[in-house]
Amino acid sequence: MCVETVFLNGEYVKRSDAKVDIEDRGYQFGDGIYEVIRVYNGEVFTMDEHMERLYQSAEKMKITIPYELKEISSIVFKLMKDNHLKDGIVYMQVSRGISQRQHHFPAEEVPASLVAYTKEVPRPEKQMKEGVTAMLCEDIRWLRCDIKSLNLLGNLLAKEEAASRGHFEAIQHRGETVTEGSSSNAFIVKDGTILTHPATNLILNGITRRVIKELADQNGMPFVEKTFTVDELLSAEEIFIASTTSEVMPVVKVDDVTIGQGVPGPITSKLQALFTGRIKEDCKVQVV
Structure with missing residues (x-):
């Protein structure tokens, strides 16, 4: 049985080992953004448009994504390959990061958190x-x-x-x-x-x-x-x-x-x- 791989803050880990900190602002405030990217026949559909919107959402939320576009693209393709994704989605989420709970934004040096995983989804x-x-x-x-x-x-x-x-x-x-x-x-x-x-x-x-x-x-x-x-x-x-x-x-x-x-x-x-x-x-x- 294939062990599903997820991406969590710079590391590729087994899904069962992927843990989110209790003070992640995505968990506590919903302080973050996400994208759902469609995959057909092992190929990404409208990847550029999804990535453009991800960065636009980040800008509107004043979140700095700690990865360049080409790095995020590499993450998407590696997850697809490792998880043998043919028809489904890649889910990607960026939160403002992990910091002591407070309503105003944390210090600038607190890095945003990025999580990504795949899921098989057939066409309806x-x-x-x-x-x-x-x-x-x-x-x-x-x-x-x-x-x-x-x-x-x-x-x-x-x-x-x-x-x-x-x-x-x-x-x-x-x-x-x-x-x-x-x-x-x-x-x-x-x-x-x-x-x-x-x-x-x-x-x-x-x-x-x-x-x-x-x-x-x-x-x-x-x-x-x-x-x-x-x-x-x-x-x-x-x-x-x-x-x-x-x-x-x-x-x-x-x-x-x-x-x-x-x-x-x-x-x-x-x-x-x-x-x-x-x-x-x-x-x-x-x-x-």
């Missing part, structure tokens, strides 16, 4: 083919959702409520304005145009969201970054959500409202095919 092919359901909930999160921080309590409460009701996702809204899912970006199709919330501080500018926008632009599919309301969501021709692990996921029902014909719509299905084509092109995946 059945759900992408059939579609999933979602529920609506008020967006109670903080006002810097553009930072991929460890502070996810609002997201977790929304996701748990959705899961407890048998739904795949919670689609959040501030008042009447839809923002995004608890762990995904949200899109609707209205009059043949794809709409999604602008990349402001109220949402995370997802990597899959960016790929979808690029694919739509390249293939003549109208794509507009514009806010839309709960009523517009419920009356949409199509709804889909997107994330690193969910890819392009059709939503066929929200609460008690059936969306469109209750099956994945033609624009969503076209985007799925285009996204699969991008994976095949970038990662040499044999897909149909």
Whole structure:
């Protein structure tokens, strides 16, 4: 049986030996950032975009990542190799480091902590083919959702409520304005145009969201970054959500409202095919 290797503050260790200090600020305050990087067929997908966002989040949080980009890339590839990762994710987390508990930042000489590990995650092919359901909930999160921080309590409460009701996702809204899912970006199709919330501080500018926008632009599919309301969501021709692990996921029902014909719509299905084509092109995946 393969012993899983993780990276912890400069060392590659067995998962069972990886221990986090009780005064790590990620543990005590959620004072840190993270990325989830998709791997298909042993190849990293959208690595550059994930690394760019990691460093952007660090800058916004005033965290100095103690590794150069090429060093972090080496960590990712070594973990993939050591753990024989074919289809899954690399999870990477940076906290502000280990110091005596206090609310203000520690001294500058305290180094940030970096943890990374891999996990096998298959593509959600059945759900992408059939579609999933979602529920609506008020967006109670903080006002810097553009930072991929460890502070996810609002997201977790929304996701748990959705899961407890048998739904795949919670689609959040501030008042009447839809923002995004608890762990995904949200899109609707209205009059043949794809709409999604602008990349402001109220949402995370997802990597899959960016790929979808690029694919739509390249293939003549109208794509507009514009806010839309709960009523517009419920009356949409199509709804889909997107994330690193969910890819392009059709939503066929929200609460008690059936969306469109209750099956994945033609624009969503076209985007799925285009996204699969991008994976095949970038990662040499044999897909149909």
